[in-house]
Amino acid sequence: MREGVALKNPPDCPKSWHFVAESKSIKKDKPYLFELFGEEFILFRDENNKISAVSPRCAHLGACFSTGYIKEGKLVCPFHAWKYAANGECVELPSGAPIPKSAKLKSYPVHEQWGLVFLFNDEVAAFDFPFFxxxxxxxxxxxxxxxxxxxxxxxxxxxxxxxxxxxxxxxxxxxxxxxxxxxxxxxxxxxxxxxxxxxxxxxxxxxxxxxxxxxxxxxxxxxxxxxxxxxxxxxxxxxxxxxxxxxxxxxxxxxxxxxxxxxxxxxxxxxxxxxxxxxxxxxxxxxxxxxxxxxxxxxxxxxxxxxxxxxxxxxxx
Missing domain, CATH: 3.90.380.10 (Naphthalene 1,2-dioxygenase Alpha Subunit; Chain A, domain 1)
Incomplete structure (x- = not known):
């Protein structure tokens, strides 16, 4: 028994900044798969070499981007070559067909400093990355x-x-x-x-x-x-x-x-x-x-x- 103390269980995985990898691990031509307590994220470098993070599967048929590639700063699906920008929006279909309005990935805040990469595991960071x-x-x-x-x-x-x-x-x-x-x-x-x-x-x-x-x-x-x-x-x-x-x-x-x-x-x-x-x-x-x-x-x-x-x-x- 806990005498007069009522405590809520903390989350299985907190919504916060998490360490991903050293910056050198995230290449210009290849997506980087990061897993955090069963949830997956894809990180990649855009045309300005800035790292972005998005949900891991294509909005088309759900193929995982981990075996895809980066072309001109865009994330390319390995299955049908749909292309996505750093904000998660689909920007090109190789068939030339109109892009569905729902063809958008979730995007996540990323902080890169000191040769390290950090990710906030929610679509909006609840607080800025802290330091001394x-x-x-x-x-x-x-x-x-x-x-x-x-x-x-x-x-x-x-x-x-x-x-x-x-x-x-x-x-x-x-x-x-x-x-x-x-x-x-x-x-x-x-x-x-x-x-x-x-x-x-x-x-x-x-x-x-x-x-x-x-x-x-x-x-x-x-x-x-x-x-x-x-x-x-x-x-x-x-x-x-x-x-x-x-x-x-x-x-x-x-x-x-x-x-x-x-x-x-x-x-x-x-x-x-x-x-x-x-x-x-x-x-x-x-x-x-x-x-x-x-x-x-x-x-x-x-x-x-x-x-x-x-x-x-x-x-x-």
Whole structure:
């Protein structure tokens, strides 16, 4: 029984921005098929080299565009060569017949930056693609994508940021102040921590030796699955962009990128080191929290921030 707490189930897959692939994976002459929790999308480059995303099957007889091709920036069906523009409208039939008014594909918002491609899995984006305020309009470098697979529903991992007790028992991070939670919009939940690091793993030991053991965590969660997290330990900063992608009803993957100000080869090496350390941090969490059922838990007074977050997540869906 959940004492006095009524929670809605979060969506199986949130309407949000999702990481698709590196930009170089989407060629000028070939459609790119992206699958997200059983839903398929086709991405392609138009005549201006801009990436567009549309529904995956031709409005004619339902052939999949994944085996089609791109000609002069238009998406061409492999079955009867119907051509589609970036907005999903059919613009040419090879027979010369009139184009049916219903010959239109759904189109989806796409964001391309830092050599990465992101897609919003709804026809209108509910919010702009977010990024760190202090990194806006600055030259930055990023790590490659580091992944952590976990058993359990997709929203378990991002929910953990709002569970201060788990920081103590899983990660040996002890809050020194009451964490401050703020529901800033239907799409954004935020929490900020100050804590003392008492971990014994090599990365924690090294961090404490170099920068001290007092840290801050600033955590912004967009739509449940997109996370902007900044950790500060002395002068050291770790900025992570994380995506939670549901794979099945009971499995998911965390996709982790670390960003730094552009600093040459040393900066790039530090960026990859930080990303690898972050991957190890989340891998430990995945092992500890396998198949956790947080929605159907018994909540206590110490879970108040977690309950606030879960209520927001259910309402946001």
């Amino acid at each position: 305020d202090d990194f806006q309009n600055r030259e930055v470098i990023r790590s490659k994508c580091y992944e952590v697979y976990q058993e359990g529903v997709w929203y378990t991992v991002p929910s953990n940021a709002f569970d201060s007790e788990h920081f103590i028992h899983v990660h040996n991070r002890y809050p020194t102040k009451e964490p401050v939670i703020a529901i800033k919009s239907p799409h954004l939940a935020h929490i900020k921590y100050q804590y003392e690091i008492k971990g014994k793993i090599w990365s924690d030991r090294l961090m404490c030796i170099l920068f001290g053991n007092v840290a801050e965590l600033d955590f912004s969660n967009w739509a449940g699955n997109l996370i902007l997290a900044t950790t500060k330990v002395g002068p050291f900063q770790n900025k992570m962009l994380i995506f939670l992608r549901p794979l099945t009803m009971t499995t998911s993957v965390s996709q982790i990128f670390v960003f730094r100000k552009k600093q040459g080869l040393l900066g790039k090496m530090l960026c990859e080191f930080q990303a690898k350390a972050s991957q190890l941090f989340f891998a430990k969490e995945a092992r500890e929290l396998k198949k956790a059922d947080i929605i159907n838990g018994n909540f206590t007074a110490s879970d108040k921030n977690l309950v606030t977050y879960l209520k927001w997540l259910g309402d946001a869906s």
